Amino acid sequence: MTREEIYQSIVEILSDSFELDPDSIKPESTLYEELDLDSIDAVDIFVQLRDLTGRRPDPERAKEVRTVDELVTFVEEELAAAERGDPEPDVQMPT
Amino acid sequence: MEWDVVVCGGGLAGLTFALEVLRSAPEARVAVVERTRRPLPEACHKVGESSVELASHFFGERLGLTDYLSESHLHKNGLxxxxxxxxxxxxxxxxxxxxxxxxxPSYQLDRGRLENDLRARVEQAGATLVEGHAVTSIALGDRGGHQVSVDDGRTLVGRWVVDASGRKRILSKQLDLRLPSPARSSAAWFRIAGRVRPRDLVxxxxxxxxxxxxxxxxxLSTNHLMGRGYWVWLIPLSTGFTSVGIVADQTHHAIADFNKPERARAWLAAHEPELAAHLEDLSFEDFRTMPDYSYLTRQALSPDRWACIGEAASFIDPLYSLGGDFLSLSCCYTARCIADDLRGELDPEVVRELDAIYLLLLQDSSRTLSRNGAIFPHAQVLGAKLWWDFFNYWSFMCAHFFQEVWLQDAATLKRFRELGQRYYDLNTTAQRLLEAWAELEDEPFTNGHKKMxxxxxxxxxxxxxxxxxxxxxDLDATYAKMEADLEVGRELVGELLAHALRDLGEAKAAELGRRLGAAIGGREPEERQAGMPLVLGERFTRVDPLPRRERLExxxxxxxxxxxxxxxxxxxxxxxxxLDRARVGAGVRISSPAPSESRVGA
Structure with a gap:
């Protein structure tokens, strides 16, 4: 997946899930300030990103993501980790 | 008297019941009369493989089978x-x-394997298994005990007699206990050697x-393929087989269309073509049918020392796999009464209360599981239904069992049962809403707003x-939590009304209201008793039109x-x-300002 494809997928997730106008989403948009998302939205984003990555994200690293662009980088790294077969973080999600 | 308990039938109900009795009264003299002999065939023995939380708690935690189930059966990935x-x-x-x-946890059970193993455990626990013999009749006695006649001419006399004869329903027929069920469905099922996984179809x-x-x-889930008036199950078994079943509401699908292997294949090709294509080259290891399988009961447990457990009492519907739950409830309630009795502490009022809570839960679940065929292909409505049904199930029925409310005295049992009645009233409203919502959809199916x-x-x-x-x-905390959850449930169902109204829109709102009647403040709906009225607060008017962030807050x-x-x-x-339109449809006179644009966003 190219960076551009990842970006487009993320814009789709954000606009579908959070009633955002796709044109209002820019790479430099900050998730929590400019796009006005909160921590529960973040949980839902990272659950949906599994469709792209096929991995459980590391919650510590996920917390550091601030902008759309950083989210793209995060997904790229997850994809690379999946490619290498890195073990998933040992985190039990609450059911 | 020869026996404290004579159990008529040694299937899953009879065997787990015997274990539960001997757990709570280790000295009890228990005889289990069972027609078949070991070894039972694996994979193709009986249907009813999927267990959910309540039954899993009974088998795993109470009967101490957690390790055994984990080793010899499959951990289930929910529904x-x-x-x-x-x-x-x-x-x-x-x-x-x-x-x-x-x-x-919950489990996918291979019934043949499980019942073979449970028979050995029941014997180890000290019960006597009379294998290879059928019960021919039961004569209920008074103080002299009940007489159970066996096909070899023997008569076993028991202080208690427990009917675990499954669909033979010996006592139920004798005492005319059967109540018709509102669910009118039929089923056909078969096993396939090897796995049939959803991923194989994609x-x-x-x-x-x-x-x-x-x-x-x-x-590892019980996978359900849902269509109008039917569903198909895919259940993996630890023995490597897959159980596949078709369950269809008779008002939508005639059983004659799928009651033979070739007909079932043709029926699947018409309704579930992807699954049918996958199964094309695979042979059916067995094939069984059960027309109009659902029945309820007037009574399951008596102070006169008899009881019907498992399917000898009732069977509602396989959806949600509640058969094992009602089996568990009837086993545990009956065993508790017997243990009380053997200690000389049997309170007839406890027996009546346990019977009453069993019947209430049965009525509640049968309301949930009947007349719902229109809902299945509408993802939005089905998702809403599942959210409510699971909330209702975990908050009352499961909590009542897990927190051991059923081991309490008669007054406590009554107090909790009255709370359960309120859950039932709310469920009546919820189911009526969900049915009406699905029936008013124009399209044959809808995909909702979420892929998952x-x-x-x-x-x-x-x-x-x-x-x-x-x-x-503890007991007080359990009661307080159930009461608080009931209020959350009431909000939940109110929210589902908001989802239904937005989804159906202006053209259907009045008709939805007419069908809900008193639940939204109007006249009684045309059919039967009132449910619980919904709380329709300012979220319906003030909050809903706000931009997302403000709305969430x-x-x-x-x-x-x-x-x-x-x-x-x-x-x-x-x-x-x-909402105003719906309420007008329900017969509410809307007095203060007529609906207008000016209210939006105010």
Whole structure:
């Protein structure tokens, strides 16, 4: 997946899930300030990103993501980790 | 007297019951009369393989079988549903199910293997198994005990007699206990050697669909393919087989269309073509049918020292796998009474209360499981139904069992039963709403707003209700939690009305209101008793039109959870107006200002 494809997928997730106008989403948009998302939205984003990555994200690293662009980088790294077969973080999600 | 308990039938109910009696009264003299002899065939012995939380708690925690079940059967990945277009590709059908393996365990049981192993355990525990002999009749006595005649001419006399004869229903027929069920469905099922996994029906290049299932354990769920008036189950067994079943409401599908292997294949080709194509070259290891399988009972447990357990008492419907739950309830309630009796402490009022709570839960679940065929292909409505049904199930029925309310005295049992009655009233309203919502949809199926509805979605009221089952609470805390959850449930159903109104829009709102009647403040609906009225607060008028962030801040927790799980339909009119239309439809006179644009956003 190219960076551009990842970006487009993320814009789709954000606009579908959070009633955002796709044109209002820019790479430099900050998730929590400019796009006005909160921590529960973040949980839902990272659950949906599994469709792209096929991995459980590391919650510590996920917390550091601030902008759309950083989210793209995060997904790229997850994809690379999946490619290498890195073990998933040992985190039990609450059911 | 020869025996404290004579159990008529040694299937899953009779065997687990014997273990439970001997757990609570180790000195009890227990005889189990069972027609068949070991070894029972694996894989193709009996249907009823999927267990849910309540039965799993009984088998695992109470009977101490957790290690055995983990080693010899499969841990189940919850219930998973595929709704939408049953003739379309599976990966395009909306999926409703657990996004992560549930923490509260449940199991997929190979019934032949399980019953072989349980027979050995029952003997070890000290019961006498009379194998290879059938019960020919039961003569209920008074103080002299009950007489059970066996086909070899013997008569066993027991202080208690427990009918575990399954669908033979010896006592039920003798005492005319059967109550007709509102569910009118039939089933056919068969086993396939090897695995039939949902992923086998989806091309490898549908990466997003495959990757969503991170641990590749969708196949460990009980998978349901849902269509109008029917559903198909796929259940993996530890012996390597897959159980496949067709369950159809008679008002939508005649059993004659799928009651033979070739007909079932043709029926699947018409309704579930992807599954039919996958099964084409696989042979059916067995094939059974059960027409019009559902029945209830007037009574299951008597102070005169008899009881009917498992399917000798009732069988509602296989959806949600509650057969094992009602088996567990009847086993535990009966065993408790027997243990009390053998200690000389039997309180007839406790027996009546336990019978009453069993019948109430039966009535509640049969309301949930009947007349719902129109809902299945509408992902939005099915998702809403599953959220409510699971909340209702975990919050009252499961909590009552897990927190051992049923071991309390008669007054406590009554207090909890009265609370259960309120859950039932709310469920009546909820089911009426869900049925009306689905029936008013124009399209044959709808996909809803989410590719995947988390059931339960993490960090929601629903996931917490599930996790709470693993926490022990004292009696007062249990009651307080159930009461608080009932209020959350009332909000939940009120929110579902908002979802239904926005989804159906202006054209259907009045008719939805007419069908709900008193539940939204109007006249009684045309059919039967009132449910519980819904709380329709200012979220319906003031909050709903706000921009997302402000709306979320004004929302209750459950309102947000439902929007996260189900998504949100944009109504064609503001929600307040849709509600007004619904209330006019229900016969409410709307006095103060007529619905107008000026209210929006105020």
């Amino acid at each position: 998973r549903f595929f709704s939408g277009d049953s003739r379309g590709p599976l990966h395009e059908r909306p999926e409703i199910g657990p996004p992560e393996f549930p923490l509260v 091309p490898d290049d549908e990466r997003a669909w495959h990757q969503r299932d991170i641990a590749d354990d969708r196949w 509805v988390g059931l339960p979605l993490p960090r929601t009221v629903l996931s917490e209700a599930h996790q709470a089952l693993g926490e022990r609470l 004004a929302y209750s927790r459950i309102a947000r959870d439902l929007e996260r799980a189900l998504g949100r339909a944009e109504g064609d009119r503001p929600l307040g107006e849709l």
